[in-house]
Amino acid sequence: MTNTTLARLRRPTALGSALAAALLLSGCGATVEPDAKATRKVTVKRCGEPVTYTVPRRAVAYEGGSADKLFSLGLADHVHGYVMPPANPPVTRSPWAADYAKVKMLSDDLLNKEIVVQAKADFVVAGWNSGFKPERGITPQILDKLGVQSFLHSESCFNYPGFPEKFTPFEALYEDLGRLGKIFQVEDRAKTVVGGLKKRVENVRAQAPRGKPVPVFLYDSGTEQPFTAGNQVPPNDIIKTAGGRNVFDGLDQRWTQVNWEAVAAAEPDVVMILDYGDQPAQKKIDFLKNSPHTKGLPAVKKNNFFILDYNEGISGPRNVDGLEKFAAYVRELDRQS
Known part of the structure; x- marks a missing residue:
């Protein structure tokens, strides 16, 4: 399933942005507290590796599955854009076509580091050995060094070097939605979405x-x-x-x-x-x-x-x-x- 030397990505953190706003307003005689929700850090597994995240503001999704997971949780406002290779059918056929229309299509090719840097992304969602691939020079570790957060589909984790995890495919889907809910701090919404999917799956199982x-x-x-x-x-x-x-x-x-x-x-x-x-x-x-x-x-x-x-x-x-x-x-x- 389917490049030049890059300048180090300089990304303002949510905390830095909040503090800057507070300092600007304090000069006008006002005081503003930083957004506690935006700056609170959470530790969530990236495959089997515990990683600390802050709420992403400029997420980049690779392929429809990644974008759909984010959109199903109501996170379109946190998504900057998506990368959609030709294998993917038109996004107009998606149940979340309206959300796709709100964000940018960054490329119709494979995911690479240059796309992420040019997008000033603070978060990338993809699978291991599909979007993230050592041979193309884009891995979670490389993005870590650039200050860009990343998330791997749990379904792709069973052979992730150093931190493998193994789920059945549907369990992996539920796990991803739950983990993304924690990262974006929409955990209740994630529980509702997962509950709805599980109910539909069990309904099919009962009729098999x-x-x-x-x-x-x-x-x-x-x-x-x-x-x-x-x-x-x-x-x-x-x-x-x-x-x-x-x-x-x-x-x-x-x-x-x-x-x-x-x-x-x-x-x-x-x-x-x-x-x-x-x-x-x-x-x-x-x-x-x-x-x-x-x-x-x-x-x-x-x-x-x-x-x-x-x-x-x-x-x-x-x-x-x-x-x-x-x-x-x-x-x-x-x-x-």
Whole structure:
């Protein structure tokens, strides 16, 4: 899933800004106390590492999942902008399209340090080995040295160097919303959002067909070798909660490469297609119908394709939208069998 020497970022802290305002007004005969909420520090885990945060004012989000988490908590006023590579579908399709419209699109490329510095960001939200990537010169440690706070999706933490953490994908979503609620000091709002998501998930679980789970192969991309979902990414929980079984749920990985022989041996009854903005689902379906590796699969012969929107497949609140849609699809299959 998808650069010049940079000047050290000089970022006024919330405390510095409040004190400056107080000094300015005190010169006019007034006294102003600093905003206690804005300056209060909290310690929250960044993966397994305890990190001290102050309330961010110029957050930058990488991809739809990061921005959606912030917007779902009502934090648009704290977001300066977002970075949205071509894989992401148009933001106008988001439930938070109005919030996207209020902030800046900073780039349609991959996240890098230069974007963060130019934005004068004080907080960056991304996943490990996606937005944050040592090979591209942007990691939480590098941003720490620049005075920029950062937050990693818990779903991406299981192999984070030095401070790994492991959650099921839905648990990771709830954990992120709770942690972000603490950082931005909107904890009650976060509890309400998480409670609503959990209720929707449990409603799906209660309606899932009983009996042998339908085997499902998630097809992300790849022709020579397929890229698919292991058990550390949201589609695994989407499939399982709806009454299916990810045929690669035994892989303790996130997005990973397998081979077509393993796909054929699994005999999936459903293929879930991850629909990228720049890799249309129909093109992937056409490939599967014509490839000698896959045209004989039960799912392909039955035309059992389910399209999962990209932002329903990466960690974010829209995972539950994808779950509800897939659950309805599985229930209909069950009625037809």
